[in-house]
Amino acid sequence: MKELVEFVARSLVDDPEQVTVTETSSQGKIHVELHVAREDMGRIIGKGGRVANALRALMRVAAAREGKQVTLDVVEPR
């Protein structure tokens, strides 16, 4: 899951070096946190969350194939 999110995120942002992804998993639930540069937040979330939701849809399908559930949070840098 991590590779998928990393690949998509790095291809969409202006600053791929600031993309980091963490993946945690417990009881069949995968949680992915995606960190990007502040300037790239808009590119990853998209208008009305369209980009992030499309990414979630792909993650959901990938996770379902392994019988798992997945959530994605896009985290703004502090």
Place this chain on the structure above:
Amino acid sequence: MEQTTLEVLAPTVEEAVAKGLAELNLTQDEVEVEVLDQGTRGLFGLGSRQARIRLLVKTGTAANAASEPVKAVEVEAEAPAAAVPAAAEAATAAKKSPLQDDEFILGVAQATVKEILEKMGVRAEVKASFPESAQGDERNIWVEVQGKDLSFLIGRRSETINSLQYIASLMVGKELGRWVSLQIDVEGYRQRRERALRQLARRMAEQAVSSGRRQVLEPMPANERRIIHLELRDNPNVVTESTGEEPARKVTIKPTK
């Protein structure tokens, strides 16, 4: 080898050359400039005529090697009223979209979709092509995905295939430096779905007319609603309209009488 040529229209010869070079992503000494029409400024914009030039790419340059067939592209400039800043803008805009050859564009599209699928754990064949009839930069990139049991890639109400299509077109667009339109099909689904939707549209239109009542279809994504609207556009007995909010937006077919 055929030579790459580019015809450019701009308010002045200089601007036309600059624009053409930006479009090809080349420097002045990599091309030969042929002035086809000097153009005239006219008086207060009256009777002005744009300059027209042709750029011949000298053999052995990168762009020539990359794009074998002759590319004769007409680049229309805005009216010469605000000539100087407009030309500068055109030059920077053009720089973002160098003349990219088809094979490169299709290669990027194919590799992008294939890698997304791989990272999703999906094994599939991916093939990108341009529809034969289409021309120019507005062409749809058509990406076909083939494999075993891929129906899960379509998803409920085409959600997954449309998400894949959206993400992939953004990624390819970012790579190419310009917006692209990319359509993904999984095992002929789009064509089957289009046929089914056209049929549904006609049937529901008949029902609307015979019953005299509006028919509300189930929610559909934008590209599918479009197929319904287009199918019934020339039908004088009904009008169609989309109502509701995404993702529950749906088409209503109303009898005209």
